[in-house]
Amino acid sequence: MSEKLLEIQDERLSFFTQAGEVKALNNVSFSMEQGDVLGIVGESGSGKSVTAYSIMGLTAYPGKLIGGTIHFNGHEIEKMTEKEFRKMRGNEVSIIFQDPMTSLNPVYTIGNQIVEVIRLHTNKTKKEAYARAKELLELVGMNEPEKRLKQYPHELSGGMRQRVMIAIALACEPKLLIADEPTTALDVTIQAQILELMQELRAKLGMSIIMITHDLGVVASMCEKIAVMYAGHIVEYGTTDEIFYQPGHEYTKGLINSIPKLNAQGKERLIPIEGTPVDLLNPPAGCPFAPRCTNCMKVCLREMPPRTDLSDTHYSLCWLHQKQQAEQGGKAE
Amino acid sequence: MAEKKIQKNPLSLQLNADDFNLASGEEKQSLVVMRESVSFWKDGFRRLGKNKIAMVSLFFIVLIMIFAYIVPVFYPYTYAQQIRGSENLAPFTYSEKEQARIDAGESVFPHVCGTDKSGRDYAVRLMLGARISLTVGLLCSVLVLLIGATFGAISGFLGGWADMIMMRITDILYTIPDILLIILLAVAFKEPLEVLASKPGFGWLQTLGPNLVSIFIVFALLYWVGMARIVRSQVLTLKEAEYVTAARALGASGGRIIKKHLLTNCIGTLIVTTTLQIPSAIFTESYLSFLGLGVASPMPSLGSLATDAVKGMNTYPHLLLLPALLISVIILVFNLFGDGLRDAFDPKLKN
Amino acid sequence: MVKYTVKRIGMGLFSIFIVATLTFFLMNMVPGGPFVAEKSMSKAAQQALAEKYGLDKPILERYGTYLTDLLHGDMGPSLKQRGREVSDIIFSKFPVSAKLAGIAVLVALCVGIPLGCLAAYNRGKWADNLIIVFATCGIAVPSFISSVLLLYTFGMNLKLLPVVGLNEAAAYVMPVTALALYPAAYITRLMRSSLLDVMGQDYMRTARAKGVSNFKILFKHALRNAVLPVVTYVGPMLAGLMTGSFVVEKIFTVPGLGREFVSAITNRDYTMIMGTTIILATLVIAANVIVDVLYKIIDPRIKLK
Numbered sequence: 001m002s003e004k005l006l007e008i009q010d011e012r013l014s015f016f017t018q019a020g021e022v023k024a025l026n027n028v029s030f031s032m033e034q035g036d037v038l039g040i041v042g043e044s045g046s047g048k049s050v051t052a053y054s055i056m057g058l059t060a061y062p063g064k065l066i067g068g069t070i071h072f073n074g075h076e077i078e079k080m081t082e083k084e085f086r087k088m089r090g091n092e093v094s095i096i097f098q099d100p101m102t103s104l105n106p107v108y109t110i111g112n113q114i115v116e117v118i119r120l121h122t123n124k125t126k127k128e129a130y131a132r133a134k135e136l137l138e139l140v141g142m143n144e145p146e147k148r149l150k151q152y153p154h155e156l157s158g159g160m161r162q163r164v165m166i167a168i169a170l171a172c173e174p175k176l177l178i179a180d181e182p183t184t185a186l187d188v189t190i191q192a193q194i195l196e197l198m199q200e201l202r203a204k205l206g207m208s209i210i211m212i213t214h215d216l217g218v219v220a221s222m223c224e225k226i227a228v229m230y231a232g233h234i235v236e237y238g239t240t241d242e243i244f245y246q247p248g249h250e251y252t253k254g255l256i257n258s259i260p261k262l263n264a265q266g267k268e269r270l271i272p273i274e275g276t277p278v279d280l281l282n283p284p285a286g287c288p289f290a291p292r293c294t295n296c297m298k299v300c301l302r303e304m305p306p307r308t309d310l311s312d313t314h315y316s317l318c319w320l321h322q323k324q325q326a327e328q329g330g331k332a333e
Numbered sequence: 334m335a336e337k338k339i340q341k342n343p344l345s346l347q348l349n350a351d352d353f354n355l356a357s358g359e360e361k362q363s364l365v366v367m368r369e370s371v372s373f374w375k376d377g378f379r380r381l382g383k384n385k386i387a388m389v390s391l392f393f394i395v396l397i398m399i400f401a402y403i404v405p406v407f408y409p410y411t412y413a414q415q416i417r418g419s420e421n422l423a424p425f426t427y428s429e430k431e432q433a434r435i436d437a438g439e440s441v442f443p444h445v446c447g448t449d450k451s452g453r454d455y456a457v458r459l460m461l462g463a464r465i466s467l468t469v470g471l472l473c474s475v476l477v478l479l480i481g482a483t484f485g486a487i488s489g490f491l492g493g494w495a496d497m498i499m500m501r502i503t504d505i506l507y508t509i510p511d512i513l514l515i516i517l518l519a520v521a522f523k524e525p526l527e528v529l530a531s532k533p534g535f536g537w538l539q540t541l542g543p544n545l546v547s548i549f550i551v552f553a554l555l556y557w558v559g560m561a562r563i564v565r566s567q568v569l570t571l572k573e574a575e576y577v578t579a580a581r582a583l584g585a586s587g588g589r590i591i592k593k594h595l596l597t598n599c600i601g602t603l604i605v606t607t608t609l610q611i612p613s614a615i616f617t618e619s620y621l622s623f624l625g626l627g628v629a630s631p632m633p634s635l636g637s638l639a640t641d642a643v644k645g646m647n648t649y650p651h652l653l654l655l656p657a658l659l660i661s662v663i664i665l666v667f668n669l670f671g672d673g674l675r676d677a678f679d680p681k682l683k684n
Numbered sequence: 685m686v687k688y689t690v691k692r693i694g695m696g697l698f699s700i701f702i703v704a705t706l707t708f709f710l711m712n713m714v715p716g717g718p719f720v721a722e723k724s725m726s727k728a729a730q731q732a733l734a735e736k737y738g739l740d741k742p743i744l745e746r747y748g749t750y751l752t753d754l755l756h757g758d759m760g761p762s763l764k765q766r767g768r769e770v771s772d773i774i775f776s777k778f779p780v781s782a783k784l785a786g787i788a789v790l791v792a793l794c795v796g797i798p799l800g801c802l803a804a805y806n807r808g809k810w811a812d813n814l815i816i817v818f819a820t821c822g823i824a825v826p827s828f829i830s831s832v833l834l835l836y837t838f839g840m841n842l843k844l845l846p847v848v849g850l851n852e853a854a855a856y857v858m859p860v861t862a863l864a865l866y867p868a869a870y871i872t873r874l875m876r877s878s879l880l881d882v883m884g885q886d887y888m889r890t891a892r893a894k895g896v897s898n899f900k901i902l903f904k905h906a907l908r909n910a911v912l913p914v915v916t917y918v919g920p921m922l923a924g925l926m927t928g929s930f931v932v933e934k935i936f937t938v939p940g941l942g943r944e945f946v947s948a949i950t951n952r953d954y955t956m957i958m959g960t961t962i963i964l965a966t967l968v969i970a971a972n973v974i975v976d977v978l979y980k981i982i983d984p985r986i987k988l989k
Contacts, residue, residue: 088895089893090895097889099886102886102887103886103887103890104887105909106887107985116894120894120895168894
């Protein structure tokens with residue numbers, strides 16, 4: 001366990017709102033080793049961001065961790081105090097948010113905001129910190145770093161700002177970088193640039209990355225492992241190849257079918273996933289995906305499917321596997 | 334219980350084969366909790382109804398309205414009626430004369446709030462004062478709404494240089510401290526209106542008091558600036574809004590766009606702004622009354638009642654405290670109700 | 685920046701000109717001059733006075749003369765306080781009012797901003813509720829009522845504080861409280877909602893993710909953004925203080941400009957009304973211009989047109 005960078009076991013987290021308990025995460029488990037790139041895929045509200053935030057102790061009130069353990073880089077996250085979190089955030093683990101337009105403080109210069117994080121976690125003087133900030137801006141591929149340091153966020157474009165966010169995140173060379181939909185708010189061409197930059201930086205600095213996205217294209221190009229989340233459950237987990245070529249869960253299949261294919265012949269139609277995500281305030285008793293599933297069975301409506309290991313690295317939570325096993329078992333008998 | 338345990342063990346051989354049959358559409362649907370979709374108004378009223386503070390405020394507004402407009406009609410005393418020998422009575426006390434009448438078996442309606450120095454029943458004067466204050470507040474807000482909304486809407490719709498000139502006018506009006514002009518206008522209108530009131534056919538001006546009329550004019554002239562700006566910016570946003578473009582692209586007529594989109598989107602803002610205008614008008618009226626520029630005697634307003642009581646506040650504190658409290662409560666409940674309306678119908682305005 | 689400032693000042697000057705013009709014609713619209721009310725005076729004496737002050741000339745000519753004089757800083761003689769220049773009266777009364785208003789502004793800011801922050805930080809808890817109650821009640825009580833009630837309770841009943849004039853430090857307590865109550869309550873509300881808004885912004889999450897301490901998050905990242913609406917309120921606040929000062933100075937018999945304005949109006953002292961109106965309007969307009977320019981300095985996003 002100790003060689004693992006991150007190990008999450010049976011994490012349960014709820015938001016206690018006025019309307020009732022919203023079960024945002026249900027028994028989420030996965031682990032990462034140093035240098036891994038993990039993609040977490042799912043719709044909005046499926047719990048992918050909450051999972052990542054909980055590693056940093058950033059789940060805002062009224063969110064509360066109610067069970068499970070999280071080990072990160074030797075820390076026991078579930079037992080940590082705010083003060084210990086503070087030392088860790090921005091230093092050992094850092095994050096890039098979705099919307100670079102609103103994630104930078106509008107009243108401070110870029111330089112000020114990069115230097116802030118450097119000085120929080122190192123003993124560098126102001127001058128050294130500025131020199132480091134300049135280096136970082138060069139690292140993330142910004143021209144005229146001297147000038148940029150003195151500019152305000154509103155003077156930069158979205159792509160530029162996301163580069164600044166990455167510079168801030170990498171300032172203290174973190175072990176783990178969480179990228180929460182880093183390209184969703186950007187133009188397609190800029191998206192490609194940012195992804196390329198992240199890959200480059202990973203090769204150079206060797207940090208682990210958790211890539212949160214709803215875009216399967218992004219994970220396919222960047223990640224080695226993928227966790228598919230639905231309604232607070234990891235419904236399928238596996239290597240990128242396994243997920244794309246042998247998807248186990250009906251939801252994953254649905255996601256893959258809804259991607260346009262370049263080599264599609266003629267008038268092939270995209271297959272959307274019908275219906276809307278579940279209401280987490282009143283989650284159904286069975287599989288949360290059941291109401292939208294084309295192969296939904298009676299048992300699916302009643303009970304949560306158990307985990308079925310499809311290979312050493314691949315598992316999925318679906319009753320169909322049980323059915324298959326039962327049928328095979330029946331034949332064997 | 335036993336059965337459940339079996340099902341919890343999915344690899345058990347006692348699996349029910351039926352479980353692996355496809356579920357029917359209805360079975361699936363039963364799990365989907367659909368939130369009922371509600372209209373803008375229904376949703377707003379539901380939210381308003383849930384807001385306890387707003388509902389309590391509304392209750393007080395209705396209560397004060399009943400006391401201001403209905404109760405005085407049935408009340409045994411009138412606001413100008415001077416009862417001789419009953420000057421400066423404390424609440425619930427009777428003068429010697431009245432005591433004699435009570436002893437003689439007559440029933441005398443108690444002076445719930447006492448009487449003032451001219452022997453006028455204070456309770457009915459308070460009610461009338463509240464009536465004047467409320468009337469000023471309501472009428473002024475309506476005036477502000479009409480003028481402001483028209484000005485703002487025209488400015489927003491025309492756009493271009495007409496809009497620019499109209500907005501420069503509001504800019505200038507906005508920077509001028511309004512209370513100075515209100516006082517000046519109140520003074521300036523006072524005498525011409527008094528002259529007008531003495532002419533035949535304008536007797537109503539006299540009863541209303543020229544000052545009251547000048548307050549209306551002042552409000553109509555000055556206070557619409559904020560409203561005009563709000564309406565203009567609403568019109569401008571809506572003009573650019575994508576759903577309006579979409580409606581136009583779908584071939585909706587201009588009238589339909591105005592009715593369906595612009596009006597329904599503006600109306601929440603309009604109601605909220607108007608409601609919040611009421612306390613500010615009441616505020617200003619009581620203030621002007623305090624400076625001696627309010628309603629004409631013997632007509633009372635809450636401001637003038639408080640002013641009259643200042644001189645004798647050491648001996649008769651209740652004469653001061655009651656109108657002061659009433660003004661504050663009226664302003665408070667209108668503010669709170671306006672806030673509630675805003676939260677219910679116009680969450681965008683919240684900050 | 686310079687261009688913007690010049691433009692704003694130009695617009696401000698134009699506003700002052702409008703105020704001067706409006707006031708001048710409004711005053712002269714009123715039938716009956718400043719001397720009519722003085723019954724003891726004979727017709728001939730009134731005539732003589734009117735001639736002396738140039739009131740017999742056509743209105744446009746008087747308007748022209750007044751504006752020319754005003755440009756030279758001459759506001760003419762007071763019509764009622766004979767033998768005194770309007771500018772002299774204003775300059776002798778102004779410091780009194782300015783001191784009172786200045787203290788009230790400080791009190792309002794020093795009370796409103798911390799209370800607003802406290803409420804926002806304890807959102808939904810009893811401290812928040814208590815502060816909201818204070819703020820809501822504070823904006824519902826007109827200044828004349830709070831002044832009178834203060835006077836009644838602390839001055840007359842408890843006899844704790846002096847009721848007249850501003851001769852000692854304790855005498856400032858009541859007028860300042862009465863003046864500062866409304867703006868303090870308003871700033872509290874403004875600060876609370878603006879801080880709540882800022883606290884929900886993405887860049888606050890960024891700051892937390894960087895490992896910034898709560899103290900620094902509040903003072904470096906939140907306050908500077910949250911205080912912006914309060915800055916814009918300074919202009920209206922000054923106008924409001926002026927309004928309050930008319931009443932407060934009257935009730936606490938403070939020899940200030942507000943009282944002078946009110947008595948000038950009741951006395952029809954044309955030149956005094958003109959003078960005080962222009963000075964007060966200039967102050968408020970100037971405050972608005974300064975705030976606009978200041979806003980640009982604090983918030984780099986505001987683009988100059």
